[in-house]
């Protein structure tokens with residue numbers, strides 16, 4: 001299992017992670033990315049790589 005964390009202080013809401021995630025783990029909630037479907041995460045780290053703000057961390061748990 002993977003734990004996806006979004007630092008809301010860093011997130012600018014550009015939706016890049018929402019668009020790139022192949023598993024639809026992330027959605028926009030109140031203008032920020034939110035991991036709403038974490039069970040589906042496959043740990044590819046595409047969201048981490050695309051985030052210019054370094055707001056996302058993905059850890060195996």
Ligand code: SF4
Nearest residue numbers: 021041042044045047
């Ligand atoms: S690590 Fe991959 S599957 Fe998991 S939330 Fe990020 S983009 Fe989606």
